[in-house]
Amino acid sequence: MDAIGALADAETDGVLALITAVEGPSYRPLGAAMALFPDGRRVGSLSSGCIEKDVQHHADSALVEGRPLQIRYGKGSPYFDIQLPCGGGLEITLVPRPPLVLLHRAIELRLAREPFALAISPERGLCYIAADRPTGYDNGLFHAAVRPEPRFLIFGKGPETIVFAGLVHSAQFPSLLLSHDEETLELASESGIATRLLARDGLPPDVSVDRWTAAVLFYHDHDHEPPILRDLLRTDACYIGAQGSRRAREGRNAALMRLGMCDADIARLKGPIGLIPSTRDPRTLAISVLAEVLSLQ
Incomplete structure (x- = not known):
């Protein structure tokens, strides 16, 4: 192009x-x-x-x-x-x-x-x-x-969110960082990353998602996740993933069931995320997750 x-x-x-x-x-x-x-x-x-x-x-x-x-x-x-x-x-x-x-x-x-x-x-x-x-x-x-290039919707708070958004931005993929945390948004915007404040739970209705969109959640406080994931799982997004351990995944899945998600919907959700298992370094995690998303394109 x-x-x-x-x-x-x-x-x-x-x-x-x-x-x-x-x-x-x-x-x-x-x-x-x-x-x-x-x-x-x-x-x-x-x-x-x-x-x-x-x-x-x-x-x-x-x-x-x-x-x-x-x-x-x-x-x-x-x-x-x-x-x-x-x-x-x-x-x-x-x-x-x-x-x-x-x-x-x-x-x-x-x-x-x-x-x-x-x-x-x-x-x-x-x-x-x-x-x-x-x-x-x-x-x-x-x-x-x-075909459309991969587009990233990045949700979360803290260093993992900022580092991943920075990596995607440096690779010149279209992206949007959405967060409930104003400090995260401020730090990201200083690097030229497109940001948006999440004023309510769930995916904003005007944020478009297509089958070339990858959505990644980097929350340590997992309470924000279920409404966002519920809305994402109703889209054609090619990748939907959430940071956290297997124990966090079990709690997340149970919350999604309570929100009316079926097993087939939940099976689309990636977690733990990334090609490198159990990494705790934000930089390594960012590279690991980006590589996983691109391997599915």
Whole structure:
């Protein structure tokens, strides 16, 4: 999406380059995109840096000729002087002057957190914005899937909450820290983290949750948890987890049962959280939980 945004905002024509086939190992995944401009500016990457300059050369040619171009590097490539360190093969499709109306539509869908796919023809370039589908070729068109990135809702109080929110913020994932504790919010906001005061129990009704949202609770006082978890378990959140021991989990589950949650609902709740068991250091816990969430994407 960085490449799409760069092309949509540019005052000059540019080229959208995508990896449309991969053979063997690859530094970047199928569907990875890069924007290239005549002045040499590039946004995004297709490799570890070993092919970008040559891709720029072909992108300039695609702009002059006004038609898409496919090139291959590594295995099966005529460019024997350009080697891929990973030893695989890449097919790159270059799309000159992709239609602005389609680029802006892609940006709108991205902002609305709606999944979609770019439909690319090797002969005609970017044809349309398709419904969500896997990345790859289908009936002669290459579809590059674009799905919302993980979004984090962070609840809690104290150092674990602040450190985890800081880690997520540093990784540039969209996030919101919600807390009953004003000191926690003040410390987090000083680092540029988006915050919100919880004035009542439960999830605020205007806070949106979709299937790419991960919600994590870092409370030592578990009394605040049941109403928040009840509301979260009624959403499509991809991850719902709460800090605490197995004993805390048992008490939490019992409280959720009293609030009307069934066993299937409660089974979605992660706790204890994180890939590293029984860690007590806030930094290690933050890394452990983030890794667990991202492993499920």
